Amino acid sequence: MSKLPIYLDYSATTPCDPRVAEKMCHYLTLEDGLFGNAASRSHRYGWDSEKAVDAAREAVAALLNADAKEIVWTSGATESNNLAIKGVAQFYQKQGKHIITCKTEHKAVLDTCRHLERDGFTITYLDPEASGLIDLGKLEAAMRSDTILVSIMHVNNEIGVIQDIAAIGALCRSRKILFHVDAAQSAGKIPIDVRTMQVDLMSLSAHKIYGPKGMGALYVQRKPRVRLEAQMHGGGHERGMRSGTLATHQIVGMGEAFRIAREEMAKDSAHALQLRQRLLDGIKDMEEVYINGDLEQRVAGNLNISFNYVEGESLMLALSDIAVSSGSACTSASLEPSYVLRAIGRSDELAHSSIRFSFGRFTTAADVDHTIELLRSRVQKLRDLSPLWEMYKEGIDLSTIQWAAH
Amino acid sequence: MLPYLSGEAGEFVNPSSASRAARRVRSALEHARQQVADLVAAEASEVIFTSGGSEANNSVLNHLVFADAKPMLAVGCSEHPAVMLAAERLEQQGVNLLRLAADRDGQFAEEALLQWLETIPQRVRSQSWLSLIYANNETGVLSPVVRFSELCHRYGVRVHSDAVQAAGKVAVNFAASGLTALSLSAHKLYGPKGIGALVLRNGVTLPPLLLGGGQEQQRRAGTENVAAIIGFGAAAALAAATLASEQQRLVTLRQRFEQGLLARCHGALIFAQRAERLPNTTLFALPGVHGATLVEMLDAAGFVLSSGSACGSALANANPRLLALGYRADEALGAVRLSMGQRTTQDDIERLLEVLVRLQRQLGSMANQIPLNGDVR
Numbered sequence: 001m002s003k004l005p006i007y008l009d010y011s012a013t014t015p016c017d018p019r020v021a022e023k024m025c026h027y028l029t030l031e032d033g034l035f036g037n038a039a040s041r042s043h044r045y046g047w048d049s050e051k052a053v054d055a056a057r058e059a060v061a062a063l064l065n066a067d068a069k070e071i072v073w074t075s076g077a078t079e080s081n082n083l084a085i086k087g088v089a090q091f092y093q094k095q096g097k098h099i100i101t102c103k104t105e106h107k108a109v110l111d112t113c114r115h116l117e118r119d120g121f122t123i124t125y126l127d128p129e130a131s132g133l134i135d136l137g138k139l140e141a142a143m144r145s146d147t148i149l150v151s152i153m154h155v156n157n158e159i160g161v162i163q164d165i166a167a168i169g170a171l172c173r174s175r176k177i178l179f180h181v182d183a184a185q186s187a188g189k190i191p192i193d194v195r196t197m198q199v200d201l202m203s204l205s206a207h208k209i210y211g212p213k214g215m216g217a218l219y220v221q222r223k224p225r226v227r228l229e230a231q232m233h234g235g236g237h238e239r240g241m242r243s244g245t246l247a248t249h250q251i252v253g254m255g256e257a258f259r260i261a262r263e264e265m266a267k268d269s270a271h272a273l274q275l276r277q278r279l280l281d282g283i284k285d286m287e288e289v290y291i292n293g294d295l296e297q298r299v300a301g302n303l304n305i306s307f308n309y310v311e312g313e314s315l316m317l318a319l320s321d322i323a324v325s326s327g328s329a330c331t332s333a334s335l336e337p338s339y340v341l342r343a344i345g346r347s348d349e350l351a352h353s354s355i356r357f358s359f360g361r362f363t364t365a366a367d368v369d370h371t372i373e374l375l376r377s378r379v380q381k382l383r384d385l386s387p388l389w390e391m392y393k394e395g396i397d398l399s400t401i402q403w404a405a406h
Numbered sequence: 407m408l409p410y411l412s413g414e415a416g417e418f419v420n421p422s423s424a425s426r427a428a429r430r431v432r433s434a435l436e437h438a439r440q441q442v443a444d445l446v447a448a449e450a451s452e453v454i455f456t457s458g459g460s461e462a463n464n465s466v467l468n469h470l471v472f473a474d475a476k477p478m479l480a481v482g483c484s485e486h487p488a489v490m491l492a493a494e495r496l497e498q499q500g501v502n503l504l505r506l507a508a509d510r511d512g513q514f515a516e517e518a519l520l521q522w523l524e525t526i527p528q529r530v531r532s533q534s535w536l537s538l539i540y541a542n543n544e545t546g547v548l549s550p551v552v553r554f555s556e557l558c559h560r561y562g563v564r565v566h567s568d569a570v571q572a573a574g575k576v577a578v579n580f581a582a583s584g585l586t587a588l589s590l591s592a593h594k595l596y597g598p599k600g601i602g603a604l605v606l607r608n609g610v611t612l613p614p615l616l617l618g619g620g621q622e623q624q625r626r627a628g629t630e631n632v633a634a635i636i637g638f639g640a641a642a643a644l645a646a647a648t649l650a651s652e653q654q655r656l657v658t659l660r661q662r663f664e665q666g667l668l669a670r671c672h673g674a675l676i677f678a679q680r681a682e683r684l685p686n687t688t689l690f691a692l693p694g695v696h697g698a699t700l701v702e703m704l705d706a707a708g709f710v711l712s713s714g715s716a717c718g719s720a721l722a723n724a725n726p727r728l729l730a731l732g733y734r735a736d737e738a739l740g741a742v743r744l745s746m747g748q749r750t751t752q753d754d755i756e757r758l759l760e761v762l763v764r765l766q767r768q769l770g771s772m773a774n775q776i777p778l779n780g781d782v783r
Contacts, residue, residue: 012420
């Protein structure tokens with residue numbers, strides 16, 4: 001088998017930490033007697049599963065400074081986002097049908113909002129600043145008397161910028177508007193305190209932080225109580241907010257991943273930051289390289305860069321020894337320029353030439369050094385082939401050129 | 407499953423990403439999709455992976471409320487809560503709901519269905535649904551899914567079946583069934599929890615329950631639960647390979663249990679005894695003995711059974727699904743479900759019968775009994 005590419009795509013997904021995978025295995029098969037259905041109240045198999053589920057719930061809650069009773073298990077952050085937004089919209093629609101979100105949110109938020117528009121809701125899609133951050137004044141100006149929900153992500157999946165959740169939370173609380181945060185990319189990477197940040201609902205994912213795919217949670221504040229219309233009905237699991245047999249091994253995996261993340265967050269973050277700086281240092285003298293999104297207000301493991309005059313897809317092919325993304329994983333099969341980069345005002349050309357590097361627990365300095373070496377040579381090679389690059393070098397301002405239609 | 411959790415060879419990657427490893431993961435996913443399709447004689451393109459049977463059921467039913475016209479919905483009277491509660495919520499929101507009645511053997515009257523079909527206005531027929539559990543999760547009774555699909559088909563009404571308990575235990579043929587949609591779950595057939603599928607007839611589209619991300623051909627958003635899907639595929643393939651032999655083995659065991667129970671435990675009741683049922687399931691009661699009590703005593707004796715399905719087992723009240731079949735409250739309260747599996751042996755069944763006989767003798771002199779005809783609600 002050929003040598004595996006270097007994995008710099010931790011924002012798309014992470015491998016399960018071996019400690020997580022090991023723990024999950026005990027809950028899959030008969031040998032340990034831990035395969036039971038947590039809803040079976042009449043025998044030990046059920047009780048043992050329930051106990052494990054409770055411990056995981058505590059671990060997840062602890063990372064957010066939430067109460068275990070505020071954690072609702074879901075099949076992932078996509079479901080959490082759907083449940084939070086549709087659930088709030090349907091429950092509170094008599095109080096108002098206006099929702100505020102941002103153009104750079106994940107598709108699970110944006111597509112859900114589009115769906116609600118068809119049901120008569122009005123959605124304000126805020127434009128972020130060029131840094132990717134939201135201007136609080138613009139957010140406040142968008143708030144109306146019939147606004148029932150603000151949904152803003154904590155860390156952007158493409159450009160990694162960190163929104164000021166505490167400030168937005170305070171603003172929403174003062175206006176008595178519910179506040180939902182998609183924290184799929186932040187939980188376990190930067191500190192979260194749902195109390196001081198005044199967050200009412202928060203979406204979480206396991207597979208972005210070394211837990212299993214197909215597993216997530218929604219934090220739903222209890223005091224004051226936030227109500228939701230359930231989207232999946234059935235056995236009444238999860239206090240009626242989300243029915244379906246609990247996937248014990250998945251939950252145990254998420255709990256273990258969150259436990260480890262809480263303990264090792266400082267170490268993981270310092271490690272990722274060091275690697276990011278190493279990559280930046282290694283390419284800082286290259287021409288026409290643009291960092292997308294604010295560099296300071298950014299999660300340690302993310303670096304999104306546009307290499308002007310190089311087409312992103314070609315660069316990805318040229319970098320086939322390195323697993324990276326152009327745009328987010330969910331849309332990377334399409335050749336549309338990233339809507340996130342467009343929203344922060346990047347031109348189509350720069351959006352098309354962007355690459356997302358994301359570092360994680362198992363990335364090494366040698367991985368980064370190899371990446372730098374490859375980047376420098378491949379970008380140069382692609383530019384050498386590019387007529388646009390040639391024109392740029394000759395001092396022609398490309399924006400003044402009239403391209404012929406064909 | 408294990409390589410897809412933390413695999414050294416990159417099997418953990420996000421299948422929606424563009425790397426070579428992602429292409430390998432995608433092809434493994436498609437292989438699993440084919441394995442699941444093969445188990446129920448469907449096309450791979452008809453299989454949409456979900457987080458389980460409940461999500462699959464809700465995916466079919468929840469969209470009815472958004473339909474422009476007022477569609478009609480019929481469900482069996484003893485459906486799994488995932489269907490029944492979703493249906494009742496739709497009813498609250500104005501969807502016309504019929505609960506198809508069944509008798510003590512779990513048998514539905516064809517005339518009632520035909521009458522209902524006649525009442526559906528022409529213009530909403532194509533948006534109306536019958537949802538009928540393929541095999542009841544408590545009694546094990548097999549529903550007349552194929553026959554009823556045929557009747558509904560004449561009126562252009564679509565049929566969904568929750569086959570969570572049936573798939574892998576009896577032969578399910580989606581292609582020949584006339585069904586529009588089928589719900590499956592992996593963990594009832596030795597696959598992992600947290601994964602299931604909606605099998606949806608090619609050419610039919612439903613508004614997705616989960617939005618955002620475009621996975622599953624725009625039919626179900628969310629990063630694929632790769633390891634669980636691979637596990638589901640493997641479980642489906644194993645189930646398909648052993649289905650016929652397991653079916654025969656379990657029917658023999660079930661017959662042995664039921665004959666033994668009726669012969670040796672005085673007054674024992676087997677629910678829906680005369681119906682065609684799943685090979686592995688018997689719902690039974692000992693007269694005057696509370697099901698929950700019997701389950702506890704059996705647990706102490708080393709046997710894990712349940713009173714009713716796991717989802718509702720915290721409820722102290724008599725099982726409404728059994729009351730709907732015409733059982734008395736005291737009968738329903740006594741219900742205990744035996745569900746056997748690959749590892750259940752003839753010896754297990756013999757010992758279970760001996761324990762039941764002993765427990766009935768012990769309980770005979772105790773005050774733990776359900777008053778017959780009394781107010782037990």
